[in-house]
Amino acid sequence: MLEELLIFTRGGLILWTCKxxxxxxxxxxxxxxxxxxLLExxxxxxxxxxxxxxxAYTLKWTFHNELGIVFVAVYQKIFHLLYVDDLLAMVKKEFSEIYDPKQTVYNDFDDVFRQLTKEAEARAEEMKRSKQVSKPVNNLAKKQDKFQKSSTGGGVTRKGDGESESDGANDKSLRVKKMENGHANDNHVGNDKLLVVNSEKDESSNDGAFDVNKLQKLRQKGSKKTDVAKKGSKIVPNKKLTKNKRVWNDSPQEEKLDFTEQMNENGDESIAVVAADQGDSMMDKEETFSSDSESEDEPGKENVTNSKKSGWFSSMFQNISGKANLEKADLEPALxxxxxxLMTKNVAEEIAEKLCxxxxxxxEGKKLGSFTRISSTVQAAxxxxxxxxxxxxxxxxILRDVHAAKEHGKPYVVVFVGVNGVGKSTNLAKVAYWLLQHDVKVMMAACDTFRSGAVEQLRTHARRLQIPIFEKGYEKDxxxxxxxxxxxxxxxxxxxVLVDTAGRMQDNEPLMRALSKLINLNNPDLVLFVGEALVGNDAVDQLSKFNQKLADLSSSPNPRLIDGILLTKFDTIDDKVGAALSMVYVSGAPVMFVGCGxxxxxxxxxxxxSIVKTLLK
Known part of the structure; x- marks a missing residue:
């Protein structure tokens, strides 16, 4: 039974609901x-x-894009109501005829809805009965076909036709005669169909069989081409490869990359040395990522590629539908x-399809403006x-939330999670460096007790940044x-407190259980998923399974899921920025940090x- 049907505008104004x-x-x-x-x-x-x-409810909906109205039907999940789609289509049609933007109350629509519900239920019941009746009829037809094939194909005739069962020799001679006539008796019906089809295409064909002469001609043509290709090809002798000579120059020696040995007068590593070398964090700078699409919008530059593809006249009238309202068939080529x-920019195929x-x-249903191309309309949408x-x-x-937590007398806890080798520890140190520049006291927690060398790696970052680190060694909870x-x-x-965790694959049950325990026990303020910008379809699988495992393994009725995303190796992907879109679409969590060096x-x-321009370039 239908629980509720609601009609409202895209602005949120409720126009009608079934009382x-x-x-x-x-x-x-x-x-x-x-x-x-709807908003995502x-x-x-x-x-x-x-x-x-x-x-537990199931919701179905439809739009009237011309009027900006949404129709939503709600029913219990255990019921499979077949008439809901039909009912929504009828309600959309009837309500759009009486809709007035100045009117907000539609009490007269109650009687119309009651009648539409009866019609939709009657259609669904009739369709259900027709399916039940058609099933035994189809089974009977299959049995008859099977009986006919068995009676005509085995050399045995039915009694009553004046013939008896034939022996093996007569049956063999009978099959030979039938093959001489061009077709066997058991394939008579199928060959008759072939005759009808082929007679429409080629009247000279007698029985619809494949012409062997044509095949021989094709083979002769192919052999001639191969002979010409052989004559035209020349044998190129193999050239001897020589090694290039080494050129010795007086280039200056490269700068040292390891600064861990730089000490101050007291023998400790100084953060001033790091700050002088590294400079300010890019988090506080308003910069745009390089994108070739931005240069196309600069004034004074002509789009040479578009001018080559089509002239003014063809570009003006290209893809004009010529209809009052857009239909799905009109949008399919542009979509x-x-x-x-999108898929060439590393967006997961599933995400690209859902977006389209x-x-x-x-x-669908919107009016196309005069001299407006469908492709440009679709791209704008x-x-x-x-x-x-x-x-x-x-x-x-984060900075605001850190100060709020400080007023309550407790530290702000951030947990970094992700798969193996994405750069959790390195980007944790980058976040720590950014927080230090805002006069925030940071502590690292070495909770990766699984991977060898993880504690030493985090200890090196802590020593360079001169911040405390809490560690208990390996093989600890x-x-x-x-x-x-x-x-x-x-x-x-x-x-x-920046908590470093072990890298784990989304299918590793023991490590995912340990991660869920860590989050449930400590209730961190922020759970950051660290993912590579290089992944495509795998980003969907990683994030969805991380969230699913955290939800399934949590003992709380409101489990903690991923709150934000940190994208690493963003400087190595050129214009393949689709992983950011795939991750945000799957999790609903924003990309808070981007590692680019x-x-x-x-x-x-x-x-x-910049990301949107790059995706649509």
Whole structure:
């Protein structure tokens, strides 16, 4: 049974809801649908399942893009209502005819909805009956076909036709005669069909068989081509490879990369040496990532490639649909080109397909402006969608949250998680360096007690940055080590605790269980997923399984999931920036940091505008 049907505008104004249903929804399924599906460009999905304590609903929706209206139907998940899609289509059609932007109350629509519900239920019941009736009829037809094949194909005739069962010799001679006539008796029906089809294409063909003469001609042509190719080809002798001579020059010696031996007068490594060498962190600078698409928008430059592809007239009238409203068939060519472009930029195929479906739903039914190309309309809609996805839904200001936690007398805890070899420890040190520049007292917690050399690596960063480190060695419980580190930070007055964890694959059950225990026991303020910008489809699998494992292995009814993303190796991918989009789309968490180098200063913010331009370039 339908729980609720709601009609509202894209601005959030409720126009009509069914009062006769009278079922109070548990939880907030419609608000969750708007927040996690419609606003995050996931409207291309067929339905949305809402699961909450004591409530399990399925929601289906449709849009009227011309009027900016949303129609949502809610029913319990255990029911499979076949008429909901049909009902939504009929309600959309009837309500759009009476809609007035100045009117906000539609009490007269109750009777119309009641009649539409009866019609939709009757259609669904009739369709269900027709399917049940068609099944035994199909089974009977299959049995008859099987009986006919068995009676005609084995050399045995049915009794009553004046013939008896033939022996092996007569049956063999009979089959030979039939083959001489051009077709066997058991394939008579199929060959008759071939005759009809081939007679339309070529009247000279008698029985629809393949012409052997044509095959011989094709082979002769192919042999001639190969002979010509052989005559034209020349044998090139192998040249002897010689080794290039080494050139000795007086180039200056490269600068030393290891600064761990630089000490001050007291024998300790000084942070002033690091600061003088590294400079200020890039996190506080407003910079844009280099993108070739930005140069296209500069004034005074002509787009030579577009002018070569099409002239003024063809570009003006290219892809004009000529229809009042856009249909899905009109959008498919432009959406397919956009999907291919996104996939070449390292966007996961599944994400690119869902994005195109969402854009198609948002444009379907809209009117195309005069002298407007469908491709430009689709690209503009995709650009808006990408900006909405990459723009953080909630503000996470670490410096503000650190000062708020300090006022409450407790340290701000950040846990770095991720797969093996993505650079968690190195980027943890970059974040520590950025916090030090804002006069924040930082402590590192070496909770990677699994990988050999992990504690020594973090100890080297702590020594260079002159910050304390809490360590207990290897083969210890990382959850207990993190808890003791937080207690030590509270005792010594540290503002932030940066917890380094072991790299683990998303399918490693024991390590994922240990990570879930660490997060549940210590309840950190921020869980950062460190991922490579090099990955494509694997980014979807990593993030989705990390979140799934953290949710499944948590004992809390509201489990802690990934709060933010730190993208590493961003300077090695050129324009293949699709991993950022895939990660944000899957997790809903914003990209908070971008690692773009090997020094402590190489940490940036994600520039959404530049990323979107690069993706659509």
């Amino acid at each position: 006769e249903l009278g079922n109070a929804l548990r939880g907030s399924p419609i608000d969750t649908l708007i927040r996690s599906c 460009e996931r409207s291309g999905a067929a339905s949305y399942n809402y699961d909450a304590p004591g409530a 397919k080109a956009l999907k291919d472009r 479906e969402s854009v198609a739903k948002s444009l 995709m650009e808006e969608a990408l900006v909405r996805i990459l723009t953080p839904k909630r503000s996470i200001d 990382p959850a207990v080590v993190a808890k003791e580190a937080i207690q030590e930070a509270s005792r010594v007055g540290s503002d932030v 090997q020094s402590y200063t190489d940490l940036k913010k994600l520039n959404v505008t």
